[in-house]
Amino acid sequence: MLKIAICGGSGYTGIELLRILAGHPDARVTAITSEKSAGKRLTALFPHLHKYQDLLFEPLNKEKLLDKADIFFLALPHGASQEAVNFFFRNGKKVIDLSADFRLRDPGTYKDWYGLAHDFVPTLKRTVYGLPEMYRNRIRKARLIANPGCYPTSAILGLLPAIKGGLVDLSSIVIDSKSGTSGAGRKADIAVSFCEVNEGFKAYGIGTHRHTPEIEQELSFLAGENITVDFTPHLLPLDRGILTTIYAKLTKKTDTVSVLNVYKKKYGNEPFVKVLEEGVYPNIKNVRGTNFCQLGVKVNTRTNTLVIVSAIDNLVKGASGQAVHNMNIMTGIEEEKGLTNLALFP
Amino acid sequence: MLKIAICGGSGYTGIELLRILAGHPDARVTAITSEKSAGKRLTALFPHLHKYQDLLFEPLNKEKLLDKADIFFLALPHGASQEAVNFFFRNGKKVIDLSADFRLRDPGTYKDWYGLAHDFVPTLKRTVYGLPEMYRNRIRKARLIANPGCYPTSAILGLLPAIKGGLVDLSSIVIDSKSGTSGAGRKADIAVSFCEVNEGFKAYGIGTHRHTPEIEQELSFLAGENITVDFTPHLLPLDRGILTTIYAKLTKKTDTVSVLNVYKKKYGNEPFVKVLEEGVYPNIKNVRGTNFCQLGVKVNTRTNTLVIVSAIDNLVKGASGQAVHNMNIMTGIEEEKGLTNLALFP
Amino acid sequence: MLKIAICGGSGYTGIELLRILAGHPDARVTAITSEKSAGKRLTALFPHLHKYQDLLFEPLNKEKLLDKADIFFLALPHGASQEAVNFFFRNGKKVIDLSADFRLRDPGTYKDWYGLAHDFVPTLKRTVYGLPEMYRNRIRKARLIANPGCYPTSAILGLLPAIKGGLVDLSSIVIDSKSGTSGAGRKADIAVSFCEVNEGFKAYGIGTHRHTPEIEQELSFLAGENITVDFTPHLLPLDRGILTTIYAKLTKKTDTVSVLNVYKKKYGNEPFVKVLEEGVYPNIKNVRGTNFCQLGVKVNTRTNTLVIVSAIDNLVKGASGQAVHNMNIMTGIEEEKGLTNLALFP
Amino acid sequence: MLKIAICGGSGYTGIELLRILAGHPDARVTAITSEKSAGKRLTALFPHLHKYQDLLFEPLNKEKLLDKADIFFLALPHGASQEAVNFFFRNGKKVIDLSADFRLRDPGTYKDWYGLAHDFVPTLKRTVYGLPEMYRNRIRKARLIANPGCYPTSAILGLLPAIKGGLVDLSSIVIDSKSGTSGAGRKADIAVSFCEVNEGFKAYGIGTHRHTPEIEQELSFLAGENITVDFTPHLLPLDRGILTTIYAKLTKKTDTVSVLNVYKKKYGNEPFVKVLEEGVYPNIKNVRGTNFCQLGVKVNTRTNTLVIVSAIDNLVKGASGQAVHNMNIMTGIEEEKGLTNLALFP
Known part of the structure; x- marks a missing residue:
């Protein structure tokens, strides 16, 4: 059973990860962070996520989080993600970053479009762009995924x-x-x-x-x-x-x-x-x-x-679902696990 | 693995049954009927139901259907359901009727509100109203469920x-x-x-x-x-x-x-x-x-x-989901199976 | 031609007053206030209100506004309206207040439900509740209208x-x-x-x-x-x-x-x-x-x-349209003027 | 006061013409046709059009309609419009056709895309494409307008x-x-x-x-x-x-x-x-x-x-509003009459 931490869990991609992972047989969410909701129960904000009765939002304390999970999903704002990604990656964890911080291979292009310097270029160079249909083989061996926009x-x-x-x-x-x-x-x-x-x-x-x-x-x-x-x-x-x-x-x-x-x-x-x-x-x-x-x-x-x-x-193929797909590939789990739902129609 | 037939499968409750049962580990849809779409592939009408590549709509031929399934879900219009329900029930099948035809215990009340005579009163008397929170014990032993409105x-x-x-x-x-x-x-x-x-x-x-x-x-x-x-x-x-x-x-x-x-x-x-x-x-x-x-x-x-x-x-608790819940109870399957999805939010 | 001032003009009831009054043959909006948009052109915020090319948001300076208009519509938040209403009324203007501040005749009830003291009880006593179907005759002679919720x-x-x-x-x-x-x-x-x-x-x-x-x-x-x-x-x-x-x-x-x-x-x-x-x-x-x-x-x-x-x-009968209806009655204008539009369907 | 007939008045462009013309000071709708609603009061189908209490749907009897109006708006299906347009035009009326039947100058192109022969080419040649921003001068002198798609x-x-x-x-x-x-x-x-x-x-x-x-x-x-x-x-x-x-x-x-x-x-x-x-x-x-x-x-x-x-x-600039604009231009009425409403926002 994979232990999962979600950093930045009160936005739509965060709660979508929770929805999807609730149906994943091999994964369990063990920690979720939110600065502004720290200390609150997840279900107090989102009563529809009642499977997570025991989950509390905590602040993003990287050191404390490190031992709580094997896989770190980061759903933080652009810019705010850089340092946390680098930390979890450098400490040997598998990281899937849903922000844009590690998507652009050229730090100059990142600066031009996002107005920010990239402070972790060596880590950036080890990132794989997580579009399975293009990079499946590289994703298999990756430890750091930049989940596509x-x-x-x-x-x-x-x-x-x-x-x-x-x-x-x-x-x-x-x-x-x-x-x-x-x-x-x-x-x-x-x-x-x-x-x-x-x-x-x-x-x-x-x-x-x-x-x-x-x-x-x-x-x-x-x-x-x-x-x-x-x-x-x-x-x-x-x-x-x-x-x-x-x-x-x-x-x-x-x-x-x-x-x-x-x-x-x-x-x-x-x-x-x-x-x-x-x-x-x-x-x-x-x-x-x-x-x-x-x-x-x-x-x-x-x-x-x-x-x-x-x-x-x-929110699914364009964010949290693709992130779980990447997790499955990185960990050798069957690719479709947790992602088999058909469309809600109507 | 339970074999399931859905009679009247091109309406919203029918395709919702298909969506839910696609995620049910112990059930498999083996037949689906629709008079006006008979002969067409399900996925030609509903491409989002791509898990059912091989399923074709067929006309509601009761005799032919009988051997194809263990459980019959009927999602037919009111009035049209009476005879089919009676047939499958009398031939020993488990039947879950999503129409109103067997919900009212008093045929007179049925006639007053639906304008139709009830032609199968003995069968009506053996029907259980399928609200698990009220009738769980009776549902367990039932072979004919009138699924609530x-x-x-x-x-x-x-x-x-x-x-x-x-x-x-x-x-x-x-x-x-x-x-x-x-x-x-x-x-x-x-x-x-x-x-x-x-x-x-x-x-x-x-x-x-x-x-x-x-x-x-x-x-x-x-x-x-x-x-x-x-x-x-x-x-x-x-x-x-x-x-x-x-x-x-x-x-x-x-x-x-x-x-x-x-x-x-x-x-x-x-x-x-x-x-x-x-x-x-x-x-x-x-x-x-x-x-x-x-x-x-x-x-x-x-x-x-x-x-x-x-x-x-x-469409779920008010129709197809409750029907699957009833199926689980009737067949001794764990009640929540196939029904654990959390809400799609937003 | 009636000169109209709208105090609190950047909310939905304010811009709805502008929409309705743009089609009123006998009224002209001469001033509009908004604290946070003061100094900006109305059309910079709301390009669809292009008939008001020359209108600028100004801060709510009561003394300066006094001479700019005959009728004052107040679309301010509850509580914030009390003083302005009293000022314009005491200075002889006709006032139509779209807030709740003057709707409840009993200041005690106002305090119980809105948590605020009423500082202008003598003015409150001269207010007419502006539901024309109940109080048409009183509205005709009124100078201060509490527009209904x-x-x-x-x-x-x-x-x-x-x-x-x-x-x-x-x-x-x-x-x-x-x-x-x-x-x-x-x-x-x-x-x-x-x-x-x-x-x-x-x-x-x-x-x-x-x-x-x-x-x-x-x-x-x-x-x-x-x-x-x-x-x-x-x-x-x-x-x-x-x-x-x-x-x-x-x-x-x-x-x-x-x-x-x-x-x-x-x-x-x-x-x-x-x-x-x-x-x-x-x-x-x-x-x-x-x-x-x-x-x-x-x-x-x-x-x-x-x-x-x-x-x-x-926003119309429940707010700004009823306010214009009250204006018509108070000023002896034909009641339906500016309010004859049929529904936008679909 | 212009007398207006609307042929095909129960669709969205027809009822939109009614909505717009209800606010036009120089026009009055005197007849409205609908085959399937013939004999019914307009307000029985559309209670929100209560200004037209006396208007009844009638069948499209061209001869009977001829004397009832000066201007004929046709909101009929493509193909069905050809003959009626030709009739009213040949009988000296001003005609504004909201169908596609007279928009394409080349009957061959019309046939290629609509699958229909054009039976009234001489009339087609006298049609003006009713986009005022392109053809204002020609519209001024026209008696037959093909209202743009x-x-x-x-x-x-x-x-x-x-x-x-x-x-x-x-x-x-x-x-x-x-x-x-x-x-x-x-x-x-x-x-x-x-x-x-x-x-x-x-x-x-x-x-x-x-x-x-x-x-x-x-x-x-x-x-x-x-x-x-x-x-x-x-x-x-x-x-x-x-x-x-x-x-x-x-x-x-x-x-x-x-x-x-x-x-x-x-x-x-x-x-x-x-x-x-x-x-x-x-x-x-x-x-x-x-x-x-x-x-x-x-x-x-x-x-x-x-x-x-x-x-x-x-439905307005793309159909009925543009049609009324064309009417104004054809009849020498001020162009903006009946069309001055600002957007309903929100």
């Missing part, structure tokens, strides 16, 4: 087979993403209050969202050359889910069925990626509460464009 | 300890229920179209809803005398969940803590009923996707009224 | 004809209200964040909500004796609207049509109250964005109970 | 200044649109039922939506050469509104402020187009219930791409 997960899974297969013009990639409101985190902020979000829809951070360099890093790695992309996030008036619509010019004439075959070949053995049939497209509702990614593609022969649609639950 | 489940669980304990004036009971839209079923109907329901809220069927006699039957049984109640259902602009607010005059002075103690004593060992602390009230969001019922109570000393609030997921 | 508006309009007509047992009144989230105000608070409210529904403040004494005050006045009621508010996952379901035992046998006739007689000439036909019930969606109140009634002969359903838009 | 309105208004100004590479245009559910019409269809749409989000008709040729026709006209575009519609879980995000490669280096100046110059005198400041982007919520279009732009210098965001209410 939600938008990058949806975009990279959508483009991976197309870029690997040389299907698209790398200078033409447009990534138009729409995310549910939980992606903004759990916070007191008028901008995410019900009455401002409900019955609304907007773009934000056009061309400037911090997930842009993360997407570009991985797509460039796949392509073997530097890629820049147009990435626009939008805010959906629903709780969970990201749907990403991707456009790229095709390098040669082809059709939808041929492209689908490339996708099915790449993802045929992947437990959590589902390539849909021709004419069927993903719906956020079909992946809600699950670790699955639905993919659909369409070749527009009038414009010679490949259109790819990708849907995930941002 | 969604509104009755929320109302009866809310009132059971108060009536058993003699706390309330039986002539003063007001039951004000609010249900998510999945309670109306899966159908093509302008009245449940998105644009008519969204951002709306209304009462309907005031004093005339068919769940009224079902509620009254069970409350009268608990009280040992005939009770009539005011029951008003409302339509909430959300997918799942019922919240029922109940008012009844107290028979004597008391306070919230004393009443909570009565409730905790009654439900302390119940796996699926959670009595909340003083000042904490249920939220539909806390039970979404789960088989749990949250209960909160408040004594209003200014008016000498007991106010009880009850929340369930109408 | 949203829940009280829906509850009192629902009960007025029944109590006046002696139809109901005054000790049996249950008021079960459901409000959209804008009723909680515009604020940074996790409890009203999208992901906590959406797909949820809950009761709150059972028996303790501050609108209780306001409802009781007016119902007692109508009845000529002291009444206490059970009042439970609930939070709906939608922007606007209150639907209130009211239960009371009938004093004698009657039927729905007879009660409807009492209601139609009372409200037949009211411009903003619409009594629906037998079997038709109100829907929040039918009054959204309007100053109309829809009423439906049902006599439950099985239980001898009158059930009344009332729907309003909490 | 909702998606095309949002896309064309977004691209017009960029194409006219030669700012963008015409072969690179990507139009990613997201529409509220009322765009699908008022109908009994599981696909638009609440539980299927709510908490979901999906793309549909990728590359094949019938608004594609309409968009291409007008953009080609603006460009002076044939353009094809990638157009993907998506379904939003909200009632009203379209937000369109447009991507196109820039023809030369520029910046956001320079492009905004081009947009402000073009739209500075337009009553219903609002160009937002740098860094501010449209939100569907800011235009809800209004005839306004909000536009925002961003130059992404990393990718040399112009990103344009456009928001309208699909």
Whole structure:
């Protein structure tokens, strides 16, 4: 039985880890931290998590935590994660970091987009980017995982087979993403209050969202050359889910069925990626509460464009579910354990 | 491994049974019927149910189905269920009927409220009303379960300890229920179209809803005398969940803590009923996707009224989850199996 | 052309006043205050209010404001309103206060429920409770209006004809209200964040909500004796609207049509109250964005109970629209001016 | 006072015309048709339209209708509109057709995308495409207006200044649109039922939506050469509104402020187009219930791409409001009459 600590447990990714791990047969949460809720029972804040009757929030005291767990999930804000990650890693623990602090391999890029210096470059160099469909073998041997961002997960899974297969013009990639409101985190902020979000829809951070360099890093790695992309996030008036619509010019004439075959070949053995049939497209509702990614593609022969649609639950495949998947891979547990739930529909 | 057949599998309670049973270690769905989708693959209609790759909808041919399963769940429309229930029951199968056809013990009452004659009164007499918190021992020995309606489940669980304990004036009971839209079923109907329901809220069927006699039957049984109640259902602009607010005059002075103690004593060992602390009230969001019922109570000393609030997921505890709970009890399986999921929050 | 000042203009009732008054032919907003947005252009915060290009938020400097307007609408927090109301009133202005500070005639009751002393009792005594359907003649001559609360508006309009007509047992009144989230105000608070409210529904403040004494005050006045009621508010996952379901035992046998006739007689000439036909019930969606109140009634002969359903838009008839209605009455303008919009449906 | 007939009045565009015209000082609805509701009072179906107490649905009897009105709004299904439009036009009436039947100038294109022959080509040739920002002068003299589709309105208004100004590479245009559910019409269809749409989000008709040729026709006209575009519609879980995000490669280096100046110059005198400041982007919520279009732009210098965001209410600026705007222009009424409402926010 793996002992799990969750640092930063009162946000949506933290409580989603608790939900998922409650159904994992081989893992047990032994500690959970929250500075502002320290000393309170978890169930006082979240009565629906009644399986964790005995769990109390504690402050993030790294030394005290060290012996309480084998695996450390960090769901701390960007910047705040660096030091804790380094500490647990340097003390021999397995660490899965859900922040952005260890996702960008180049500290200069991290500084450019997050405005922070990276103080632990040697540790950064030992980090594996935790997208199993790209790095499964490296994850198996890793002790430190940078769990991918939600938008990058949806975009990279959508483009991976197309870029690997040389299907698209790398200078033409447009990534138009729409995310549910939980992606903004759990916070007191008028901008995410019900009455401002409900019955609304907007773009934000056009061309400037911090997930842009993360997407570009991985797509460039796949392509073997530097890629820049147009990435626009939008805010959906629903709780969970990201749907990403991707456009790229095709390098040669082809059709939808041929492209689908490339996708099915790449993802045929992947437990959590589902390539849909021709004419069927993903719906956020079909992946809600699950670790699955639905993919659909369409070749527009009038414009010679490949259109790819990708849907995930941002809190599961885009965060806590993928983190548990990484844990399973790192520890040799069967990959699907704890992650088999089907979508809550409706 | 129990073999399960689901008759009427393309509605919300049918696909919810499929979702729940996909996570049940001791059960396997071997047949599913739908007249209008007969011949189609389940996953062609519902791609999110990808665990059932091989399942095809078939027409409801009772003789052919008989050997395919040990347990028959019937999720057919009211009236259409009578004959099939009788058939499978008379042929020795265990049957759990999610329609209203076998819920009312008195065929006259059934005729008054549903406008239909009951053609299988001897079978009706052998039916057990499947509310485990009331009839667990009888369910254990039953072969035919009338699975409770969604509104009755929320109302009866809310009132059971108060009536058993003699706390309330039986002539003063007001039951004000609010249900998510999945309670109306899966159908093509302008009245449940998105644009008519969204951002709306209304009462309907005031004093005339068919769940009224079902509620009254069970409350009268608990009280040992005939009770009539005011029951008003409302339509909430959300997918799942019922919240029922109940008012009844107290028979004597008391306070919230004393009443909570009565409730905790009654439900302390119940796996699926959670009595909340003083000042904490249920939220539909806390039970979404789960088989749990949250209960909160408040004594209003200014008016000498007991106010009880009850929340369930109408498709789980109010339908398919309770059906699986009944199956577990009938077959001697551990009660919680397949039903341990915590709420999807947010 | 009436000159209007709005004190506390950055909340939902303030911006709703701006929306309504933009369509009022005889009124012009000349000043708007907000402490935290002082100095900013209104359109910088709310680009959709583009008709007010020249309006700047200013701090609430009472002396400076005095000459800028004829009518003062105060949309300040409870407690903060007392002094400003008194000042503008004592300086000869017409004042419409949307806070609760002048609604309760008894300063002791105000203290009990709001925890505040009332420092301006002589002014309080000259206040008229601004429910036109009850106090039209007094409003005509008033210079200070306490604009009714949203829940009280829906509850009192629902009960007025029944109590006046002696139809109901005054000790049996249950008021079960459901409000959209804008009723909680515009604020940074996790409890009203999208992901906590959406797909949820809950009761709150059972028996303790501050609108209780306001409802009781007016119902007692109508009845000529002291009444206490059970009042439970609930939070709906939608922007606007209150639907209130009211239960009371009938004093004698009657039927729905007879009660409807009492209601139609009372409200037949009211411009903003619409009594629906037998079997038709109100829907929040039918009054959204309007100053109309829809009423439906049902006599439950099985239980001898009158059930009344009332729907309003909490920000219009429940706040800013009713305030403009009061302004029209106080200034001799045609009552419906600026308030004729039909519901935005869907 | 203009006399108005609405043919096909029970759908969302029909009842939206009724809502808007109820606030128009110079117009009066004298007839409304619906085949399936013929003989019923309008208010029996839509109690919220209580201003139209005397209006009855009648069948579409063209000869009988002819003398009842000066202006005919047709909100009929595509295909069904052709003959009626031709009849009223040939009999000297002013006609505004909200269907697609007269939008495409080339009958061959109409046949390709709608699968129907066009039987009234001479009438088609006399039709003006009713986008006032493009064709105001022609609309002034027109007697037959093809009212633009909702998606095309949002896309064309977004691209017009960029194409006219030669700012963008015409072969690179990507139009990613997201529409509220009322765009699908008022109908009994599981696909638009609440539980299927709510908490979901999906793309549909990728590359094949019938608004594609309409968009291409007008953009080609603006460009002076044939353009094809990638157009993907998506379904939003909200009632009203379209937000369109447009991507196109820039023809030369520029910046956001320079492009905004081009947009402000073009739209500075337009009553219903609002160009937002740098860094501010449209939100569907800011235009809800209004005839306004909000536009925002961003130059992404990393990718040399112009990103344009456009928001309208699909039922107002995208349908019935634009139709009334066209009526005002055709009849010499002040353009803004009946269309001055600000957004319902929240």
